[in-house]
Amino acid sequence: MNPAFDTYIQSLAGRDVTVIGAGVSNSPLIRMLYSAGAHVTVRDRNPALPREEWDNLGVGLRLGGNYLDRIGGDVVFRTPGMRPDHPALDSARAGGSRVTSEMEEFFALCPCPIFGVTGSDGKTTTTSLIADMLADGGRKVHLGGNIGTPLLTRAGEISPLDACAVELSSFQLMDMTRSPHVAVITNLSPNHLDWHRDMDEYTAAKRRLLDFQSANDFAVLNGDNPATAELRGRGRTKHFGVHTVHDGIIDGLLPISDIRLPGWYNVENVMAAMTAVRGAVSDEAILETVRNFVGVEHRNQWVATVGGVHYYNNSIGSSPARTVATLHAHVGRVLLIAGGRDKKVPFDEMARLLPDHVKVLLLIGKRPVKSRQRRAECRVVRLLSAAKAWPKQWRRRTSWPYRATLCC
Numbered sequence: 001m002n003p004a005f006d007t008y009i010q011s012l013a014g015r016d017v018t019v020i021g022a023g024v025s026n027s028p029l030i031r032m033l034y035s036a037g038a039h040v041t042v043r044d045r046n047p048a049l050p051r052e053e054w055d056n057l058g059v060g061l062r063l064g065g066n067y068l069d070r071i072g073g074d075v076v077f078r079t080p081g082m083r084p085d086h087p088a089l090d091s092a093r094a095g096g097s098r099v100t101s102e103m104e105e106f107f108a109l110c111p112c113p114i115f116g117v118t119g120s121d122g123k124t125t126t127t128s129l130i131a132d133m134l135a136d137g138g139r140k141v142h143l144g145g146n147i148g149t150p151l152l153t154r155a156g157e158i159s160p161l162d163a164c165a166v167e168l169s170s171f172q173l174m175d176m177t178r179s180p181h182v183a184v185i186t187n188l189s190p191n192h193l194d195w196h197r198d199m200d201e202y203t204a205a206k207r208r209l210l211d212f213q214s215a216n217d218f219a220v221l222n223g224d225n226p227a228t229a230e231l232r233g234r235g236r237t238k239h240f241g242v243h244t245v246h247d248g249i250i251d252g253l254l255p256i257s258d259i260r261l262p263g264w265y266n267v268e269n270v271m272a273a274m275t276a277v278r279g280a281v282s283d284e285a286i287l288e289t290v291r292n293f294v295g296v297e298h299r300n301q302w303v304a305t306v307g308g309v310h311y312y313n314n315s316i317g318s319s320p321a322r323t324v325a326t327l328h329a330h331v332g333r334v335l336l337i338a339g340g341r342d343k344k345v346p347f348d349e350m351a352r353l354l355p356d357h358v359k360v361l362l363l364i365g366k367r368p369v370k371s372r373q374r375r376a377e378c379r380v381v382r383l384l385s386a387a388k389a390w391p392k393q394w395r396r397r398t399s400w401p402y403r404a405t406l407c408c
Helices: 003-011 027-035 052-057 087-094 102-109 123-136 152-157 199-211 264-277 283-292 320-328 348-357 368-377
Strands: 016-020 039-044 060-063 075-077 098-100 114-118 141-145 163-167 182-185 218-222 236-240 301-306 309-313 334-339 358-364 382-385 404-407
Touching: 003 102, 003 152, 016 027, 027 039, 027 052, 027 152, 087 098, 102 152, 114 123, 114 199, 114 264, 123 141, 123 163, 123 264, 123 283, 182 199, 182 264, 218 264, 236 264, 264 283, 264 320, 320 334, 320 348, 348 358
Parallel strands: 016 039, 016 075, 039 060, 075 098, 114 163, 114 182, 141 163, 182 218, 218 236, 309 404, 334 358, 334 404, 358 382
Antiparallel strands: 301 309
């Protein structure tokens, strides 16, 4: 079905291939390389990695603290969480290795149009909407990328008549040299600054989604987000946003009231998806998808209502911008459970918002102290530590004093 992929598989026979990282997403890649006849070495920092399958296949393993020592071979697959300018990878390049990634190889071999999505927030929801719209329009769709499904191992099954919906993170995009046919950037705000050197590098990584497009390709950008409003693709560019809404109808097609997802940020996700696929599928397919789409798990996901209190799981909201958008989607003041590691991003806007939207803030995770310092900018939010006991009267569901509890 895909002659280019068949040729690629044949070229791997007898080659020395290194795969960095043996997690769930790389396991299919390792099996594919082994089946193609490559001599595979897997390197992973986890010394306790289950190794029975790899030992049985004859895959070489380098585990533990020295797993990056003397990386080499004909091809090295970088794991997305490893910076492409890591000294170990620079050394491998100097020794003649070709450093690549699963996503880079897939883009080179995919025979069908690719709808690629990145952004600080809304990537997964927008990618899922695009996939559903294409499927409802009669296309066979392959969904993957940062969503968690490897695509390279499935490239042999993909026909030129199919379509791929691919979510891409800044980590994956840092060294990409190819762009999708349809590139969507949902928005940009500070994120992952514990990994990227600064906001400029983070923005440049996201912008690479556009950098290798041709004049025949299409860029879809958020016109209401300052960082994306100024961007342009190399081919046709369209900005979605509030300027496309008239009398409550988006782009002359979709009533906002038909969107089942709460919050304006989800209206933007729908705008991005429908702009990306309009013309590729019928308007009826777009409307059908939107009217049936109820969201993706962990994204302001209703969990239960107990004792009159609504519980929502927003655990994907791992940045202040995501949490701010979700708080705007709720009426009244909530109990907010938040925390995690320090990603070196500003909390100023979130801190200003808390008094009007949050009654109690419960901090958890590795870096609650810094978040507690940010609380000084708030006026009336009551702060609790997960290590302290809850007030006795709150332990009974009937006396829980909130309409909603939001976990971010």
